[in-house]
Amino acid sequence: MRAAVLSTPGEAPVHAEHPDPAPAAGRAVVRVTAAPIVPLDQLAASGTSYFGRPAVPYVPGVQGVGVVEESAAHPAGTRVWFATSAGMAPGDGSLAERCTVAEADLVPVDVDLPDASLAAMGLSAVAAWMVLADRARLAQGETVLVLGAGGAVGQAAIGAARVLGAGRVVAVCRSTGAQERARRLGADAVVPLEGDVDALTGRFADACGGRADVVVDPVFGIAATAASRVLADHGRLVNLGGASGDVAEFSSAVLRSRSADVLGYTNNALTPAERADALASVARHAAQGRISVAHEVLPLEAVSEAWTRQAEGRAAARLVLTP
Numbered sequence: 001m002r003a004a005v006l007s008t009p010g011e012a013p014v015h016a017e018h019p020d021p022a023p024a025a026g027r028a029v030v031r032v033t034a035a036p037i038v039p040l041d042q043l044a045a046s047g048t049s050y051f052g053r054p055a056v057p058y059v060p061g062v063q064g065v066g067v068v069e070e071s072a073a074h075p076a077g078t079r080v081w082f083a084t085s086a087g088m089a090p091g092d093g094s095l096a097e098r099c100t101v102a103e104a105d106l107v108p109v110d111v112d113l114p115d116a117s118l119a120a121m122g123l124s125a126v127a128a129w130m131v132l133a134d135r136a137r138l139a140q141g142e143t144v145l146v147l148g149a150g151g152a153v154g155q156a157a158i159g160a161a162r163v164l165g166a167g168r169v170v171a172v173c174r175s176t177g178a179q180e181r182a183r184r185l186g187a188d189a190v191v192p193l194e195g196d197v198d199a200l201t202g203r204f205a206d207a208c209g210g211r212a213d214v215v216v217d218p219v220f221g222i223a224a225t226a227a228s229r230v231l232a233d234h235g236r237l238v239n240l241g242g243a244s245g246d247v248a249e250f251s252s253a254v255l256r257s258r259s260a261d262v263l264g265y266t267n268n269a270l271t272p273a274e275r276a277d278a279l280a281s282v283a284r285h286a287a288q289g290r291i292s293v294a295h296e297v298l299p300l301e302a303v304s305e306a307w308t309r310q311a312e313g314r315a316a317a318r319l320v321l322t323p
Contacts, residue, residue, distance in 0.1 A: 009047025010047050013304065042310065042311055062083060064095075071103065105272065109280075124156055136236045158182060159290050171183075171187035217240065228248070228254065298319060
């Protein structure tokens with residue numbers, strides 16, 4: 001079969017022939033129809049992450065969409081979203097014509113949503129949904145501040161906040177393109193991510209009407225520091241990433257005086273059932289146009305170029321490859 005094959009950690013994979021996946025107990029064979037390149041793929045493939053150096057050659061791709069060819073749990077022809085541990089454990093991933101997937105990591109999907117759209121959202125949208133619905137316990141009418149709203153998690157969080165009943169949604173983005181996209185997605189206000197922490201604090205407070213009940217934070221750094229200063233009484237800041245750095249500064253007096261919560265979140269803590277339920281919710285609302293993630297569809301043979309664009313920060317949207 002044809003696949004994106006990574007032979008040297010830290011370098012881009014190439015489009016090449018690769019052995020067909022072999023059926024195994026507890027695993028299904030899936031014909032892949034769409035697979036995104038996500039930051040976790042490149043982290044795992046770097047050879048310098050906490051996952052360790054991956055065994056090479058292997059096919060990257062930690063998630064995708066496809067059709068079941070062989071499975072003990074699902075009929076052939078079932079459309080599924082799926083996850084893999086490619087790069088984090090031995091084995092191949094989704095950036096190929098076919099792959100094997102643990103039965104527990106298959107999620108049947110029957111909504112009317114293009115495969116590429118579903119692949120673009122995937123675990124990013126699951127994270128946004130679970131942060132708001134479960135970890136932050138978003139209540140009807142609350143104000144949500146979304147940091148990093150130009151990324152996939154942030155884009156999904158804008159729509160998810162609306163679906164879950166937020167009264168006001170404020171998006172924080174760097175680029176003018178991301179700011180305009182946030183407005184189209186339904187943000188009530190958009191704040192440029194620029195200036196020092198004091199300037200950001202003032203902008204956040206103005207946009208949020210003084211206080212934010214929930215902060216969705218995939219960036220950390222000074223943006224999280226500024227956001228923590230505008231938390232409402234019993235406000236919740238949920239961190240799920242460190243795109244702007246691994247350190248943020250919080251005021252003990254502010255947090256204590258407002259009985260505010262600073263929380264962590266990772267998709268890795270979800271059970272397969274929880275992940276499947278969240279994905280089903282996201283897919284249902286996406287099919288109704290309420291949640292989306294901007295994406296660009298490319299053929300699998302363009303993987304080297306796409307991988308490099310992503311690594312160098314030149315991708316304006318999530319890149320989804322189709323075999």
